[in-house]
Amino acid sequence: MHAIVGTSQPTPQSMAIEDGAVRLFRHVPRLRDDGTPVRDARGLPVLVDEGGDGLVPKWCALPTDPATYLPVVGHHSSLPASATVVNMVQEILTGKFDRRTSLEGPFGAPEPAGGVASLAPSFGISAPSEVVPGQEWSLTVTGAHPAAVACRLLRAETGEVTARMRLTSAAGDPGTLTARAVVSTPGFYQVVAQAGGLSATALVVAVDCPTGD
Numbered sequence: 414m415h416a417i418v419g420t421s422q423p424t425p426q427s428m429a430i431e432d433g434a435v436r437l438f439r440h441v442p443r444l445r446d447d448g449t450p451v452r453d454a455r456g457l458p459v460l461v462d463e464g465g466d467g468l469v470p471k472w473c474a475l476p477t478d479p480a481t482y483l484p485v486v487g488h489h490s491s492l493p494a495s496a497t498v499v500n501m502v503q504e505i506l507t508g509k510f511d512r513r514t515s516l517e518g519p520f521g522a523p524e525p526a527g528g529v530a531s532l533a534p535s536f537g538i539s540a541p542s543e544v545v546p547g548q549e550w551s552l553t554v555t556g557a558h559p560a561a562v563a564c565r566l567l568r569a570e571t572g573e574v575t576a577r578m579r580l581t582s583a584a585g586d587p588g589t590l591t592a593r594a595v596v597s598t599p600g601f602y603q604v605v606a607q608a609g610g611l612s613a614t615a616l617v618v619a620v621d622c623p624t625g626d
Contacts, residue, residue, distance in 0.1 A: 488615035
């Protein structure tokens, strides 16, 4: 079995109810093999951001049966159309896939020294899955300096670039960049962020809202 899992996207992984409202967190306690939380010198749980595909936390996407873990940087909605995913599936179906090139195990990475996990954001993108033509919406990119990121909005069907977005640092949230965007017509769009050799993609669908009588 092969598990293709979206990674490196800002993903809610735990929650709390405060004053009757749900608050989402992008981290979970790191657990030992026996299910108990790892604690620091002060006795507090060590928190870790395992990421995910923006909708499903990485550790929730893994099957219980033994599987080859294949991480792909990408948002949940964009994975089926990802060229990386399509190539992986083709190689698996044709028997050309090399298991040795994949990362295996629950998280695809060794435990950090001393059990101390970093909450520094990895490179990823977050955008709404559905927007309305003519109405402005926002997106976020994590894990890069604004001067190092190129962010484009493309027509998914044709690859035509419809906008190049300027990212700015989000106030009070180090490591997070934000931008505003708007599309004029219905359809499927891709938001692509690139920094150096890293790339992250989110799929956005623009749908006209029905008007009332």
